[in-house]
Amino acid sequence: MNLKYGRTLLGLTQEQLAERVNVDRSLVGAIERGTSGASIDSLVTLGAAIHVPAHVLIMPPAEAHPLILAGIQPLLQKAQIDGLIEGKNLPAGKKRKRYTGL
Secondary structure (H helix, E strand, O other), rough: OOOHHHHOOOOOHHHHHHHHOOOOHHHHHHHHOOOOOOOOHHHHHHHHHOOOHHHHHOHHHHHHHHHHHHHHHHHHHHHHHHHHOOOOOOOOOOOOOOOOOO
């Protein structure tokens, strides 16, 4: 559950996360569903891939989700800022104004 929360916050599919950590996609799905356990090494690797310590992945969701969000939020803010710099993430019909130095 916590792994899925972090993965979806980052906008990753199970396959993309699996590729990042060099495991099979079905293992990521099984861990997220709780039908398969993960080794400590896998938890460390998966946690690092979503920018949280491994122990957060096994915490109750009510405790873990704020920690996951706090770990990922700087990445989300950077992506949002980068998107604005590149002219993405603007409301429909809006264009980025060019800075003229005035």
